[in-house]
Amino acid sequence: MTTQEIKQALEKDGLGAGLSLFEGPKDPAIVVPREQLVKVARHLRDARHLAFDLLIMVTGTHMIEKRDAKGVVVREPGFELIYHVRSVKNRALLAFKVKLPIGDPTVDSVSAIWPAADWHERETFDLVGITFKGHPDLRRILLPDDWEGHPLRKDYAYPKAYRDINLEVDPPWPTP
Amino acid sequence: MADAVTTAPSSSSPARTFILPGDPLRPPDTHVDVRTQELQINMGPQHPSTHGVLRVAIWVDGEIVTRADPDIGYLHRCAEKIGESVTNIQYVPYTDRYDYLAAMNNNLGYCLAVERIAEVEVPERAQYIRTIAVELNRIASHLMAVGTYGLDVGAFTPFFYAFREREEILRILEWICGARLTYNFIRIGGVMRDAPEGWIPDILKFLDLFESRLDEFNDLLTHNHIFVQRTANVGVITLEDALAYGITGPMLRGSGLRYDLRREAPYLLYDRFEFDVPIGTGIKGQVGDCWDRYWVRILEMRESARIVRQAITQMPAGEIMAKNVRHLAFKSKPGEGYLGTENPRGELGYYLISEGQPNSYRSRIRAPSFCNLSILGKLLPGTMLADAVAIIGSTDIVLGEVDR
Numbered sequence: 001m002t003t004q005e006i007k008q009a010l011e012k013d014g015l016g017a018g019l020s021l022f023e024g025p026k027d028p029a030i031v032v033p034r035e036q037l038v039k040v041a042r043h044l045r046d047a048r049h050l051a052f053d054l055l056i057m058v059t060g061t062h063m064i065e066k067r068d069a070k071g072v073v074v075r076e077p078g079f080e081l082i083y084h085v086r087s088v089k090n091r092a093l094l095a096f097k098v099k100l101p102i103g104d105p106t107v108d109s110v111s112a113i114w115p116a117a118d119w120h121e122r123e124t125f126d127l128v129g130i131t132f133k134g135h136p137d138l139r140r141i142l143l144p145d146d147w148e149g150h151p152l153r154k155d156y157a158y159p160k161a162y163r164d165i166n167l168e169v170d171p172p173w174p175t176p
Numbered sequence: 177m178a179d180a181v182t183t184a185p186s187s188s189s190p191a192r193t194f195i196l197p198g199d200p201l202r203p204p205d206t207h208v209d210v211r212t213q214e215l216q217i218n219m220g221p222q223h224p225s226t227h228g229v230l231r232v233a234i235w236v237d238g239e240i241v242t243r244a245d246p247d248i249g250y251l252h253r254c255a256e257k258i259g260e261s262v263t264n265i266q267y268v269p270y271t272d273r274y275d276y277l278a279a280m281n282n283n284l285g286y287c288l289a290v291e292r293i294a295e296v297e298v299p300e301r302a303q304y305i306r307t308i309a310v311e312l313n314r315i316a317s318h319l320m321a322v323g324t325y326g327l328d329v330g331a332f333t334p335f336f337y338a339f340r341e342r343e344e345i346l347r348i349l350e351w352i353c354g355a356r357l358t359y360n361f362i363r364i365g366g367v368m369r370d371a372p373e374g375w376i377p378d379i380l381k382f383l384d385l386f387e388s389r390l391d392e393f394n395d396l397l398t399h400n401h402i403f404v405q406r407t408a409n410v411g412v413i414t415l416e417d418a419l420a421y422g423i424t425g426p427m428l429r430g431s432g433l434r435y436d437l438r439r440e441a442p443y444l445l446y447d448r449f450e451f452d453v454p455i456g457t458g459i460k461g462q463v464g465d466c467w468d469r470y471w472v473r474i475l476e477m478r479e480s481a482r483i484v485r486q487a488i489t490q491m492p493a494g495e496i497m498a499k500n501v502r503h504l505a506f507k508s509k510p511g512e513g514y515l516g517t518e519n520p521r522g523e524l525g526y527y528l529i530s531e532g533q534p535n536s537y538r539s540r541i542r543a544p545s546f547c548n549l550s551i552l553g554k555l556l557p558g559t560m561l562a563d564a565v566a567i568i569g570s571t572d573i574v575l576g577e578v579d580r
Contacts, residue, residue, distance in 0.1 A: 053420075
């Protein structure tokens with residue numbers, strides 16, 4: 001099953017509202033509006049012809065604004081969540097994305113649908129700073145609870161100190 | 177005391193009184209003040225059975241675990257942030273450090289993901305050398321898993337037998353790349369160096385010996401009555417749970433699903449080899465118990481040995497490195513993609529976003545141990561505290577990969 005076919009199947013089942021296809025230079029993905037996420041996810045898992053029962057990964061990316069050579073904006077700033085799910089029965093791998101605005105990075109949690117999402121969403125919350133509504137236990141997972149900021153954001157500033165530990169180095173950390 | 181143990185207490189309950197039955201020294205209507213309450217135990221981060229720096233906060237009621245909360249992050253080394261700031265080629269040695277027991281497989285997963293986006297053609301000989309290296313590393317990793325698992329449940333001797341074999345593999349891998357643990361051998365575009373003179377015959381000699389020594393290991397540990405008693409019917413993961421919690425690799429196959437990415441989504445040259453995908457069938461207990469997960473690893477070692485033999489017979493002569501990637505500032509092509517490979521612990525995936533620069537815009541690691549560990553909070557409640565050690569051991573986690 002290709003991503004295109006899965007999108008058509010979703011449209012046939014009446015969940016096509018707002019879906020679009022992301023066709024990057026490599027892997028395609030279905031872009032799901034964030035209001036639709038839980039509905040689409042539940043259908044992907046439960047519908048017998050789709051049966052995406054194995055959640056592989058959830059992660060988020062901070063997308064900064066990108067302009068081409070003429071200065072035209074080719075990519076708006078925002079957050080992109082990407083979900084990878086596998087269907088054991090159909091031997092398929094599907095990626096779907098949710099785009100979030102910079103000012104309001106919140107989205108519904110899918111951990112009730114795939115319990116595997118629990119830790120992945122906690123990690124995304126921890127490192128990228130996206131809030132998952134309805135998550136049973138949303139707290140930091142890799143960093144200490146009192147850490148400030150979300151390191152995988154592109155505008156993350158390295159802290160000067162943590163508790164009593166001096167973190168400043170000479171020469172200073174490179175900024176990517 | 178039977179009453180005190182079977183009555184489920186909660187931490188907020190006040191002191192309760194119990195009548196102790198059958199105590200001849202006490203009149204039958206005496207009330208004794210016995211306080212029962214949940215006790216929280218910290219298992220780790222320095223506990224040897226947690227295989228690294230895993231801390232599990234366990235709440236126990238007597239000997240029964242009522243709640244478990246794995247606490248990770250002690251080994252967090254900003255893997256994904258580093259992946260954004262160094263170039264793709266510089267990042268390969270970092271991948272060694274995540275799952276340090278299967279460093280070759282980690283190198284491979286990352287290199288394949290980069291090569292896929294950058295559209296690099298890898299010469300066939302390099303692919304065969306890669307196959308031999310990762311399958312040998314898989315055997316070494318499984319030997320570590322089964323050896324330390326015996327150690328966890330109290331069998332000390334098999335550990336040394338497992339390490340004797342593992343030592344041979346480390347010697348073979350050291351021969352080709354000069355390192356024993358973090359190899360940095362598989363590079364983007366191929367491998368670091370060609371098979372040295374005498375390397376292949378040495379592997380064959382090892383494999384002949386290894387298969388008979390595996391039987392010896394089975395006699396020592398696998399069918400050992402005490403070991404079976406400690407592991408069979410313990411920590412049963414049903415197939416539904418395994419899928420729901422995103423469990424992959426030997427743990428998923430131990431629950432009875434024949435699912436191996438080398439079969440389902442072949443990468444490298446795995447579609448050219450004949451091998452079986454062993455699954456747990458509940459020989460000693462139920463399908464998906466600790467013994468099944470252990471047994472799957474033992475059977476997989478034989479399959480890996482089979483693959484190495486086939487790879488050696490089929491290996492052609494030729495180049496070992498693609499032409500266009502021999503400099504550090506090698507630029508990838510723009511694109512984003514995910515590639516999953518079958519690590520000894522499960523599906524290791526790299527999700528990369530490239531913007532055509534030498535470094536990735538985003539580099540995310542899907543670590544199998546991270547997902548396999550997340551079921552612990554569901555699996556432990558209701559088991560005995562001593563079984564918690566057996567269950568954590570059977571998940572075969574590497575904390576370097578969990579925390580990244």
